[in-house]
Amino acid sequence: MKLTSYDIILKPVITEKSMAQMADRQYTFMVHVDANKSMIKRAVEEIFGVKVEDVKTLNYDGKVKRLGVHVGRRADYKKAIIKLTADSKSIEFFEGFNA
Numbered sequence: 001m002k003l004t005s006y007d008i009i010l011k012p013v014i015t016e017k018s019m020a021q022m023a024d025r026q027y028t029f030m031v032h033v034d035a036n037k038s039m040i041k042r043a044v045e046e047i048f049g050v051k052v053e054d055v056k057t058l059n060y061d062g063k064v065k066r067l068g069v070h071v072g073r074r075a076d077y078k079k080a081i082i083k084l085t086a087d088s089k090s091i092e093f094f095e096g097f098n099a
């Protein structure tokens with residue numbers, strides 16, 4: 001399966017912690033489970049037009065949930081924390097959340 005840049009970057013993670021990391025030029029995204037660090041770096045640079053210095057990834061297993069007698073499982077997911085270079089512009093997508 002060939003993943004495009006828009007398949008790799010699923011959505012931004014908007015939490016207090018991720019908003020605080022923006023001061024250090026770090027942005028957090030949900031990414032495709034099969035994407036590796038070099039794919040994520042290329043996708044962020046292509047979509048947002050920035051320079052990426054470092055990529056850290058975190059894999060999460062989905063929780064087991066139940067509703068009465070029915071037992072199900074949430075999907076596994078992957079997060080990536082992108083650190084931009086000092087001379088790179090910021091990602092404008094996040095600027096509106098700085099309230």
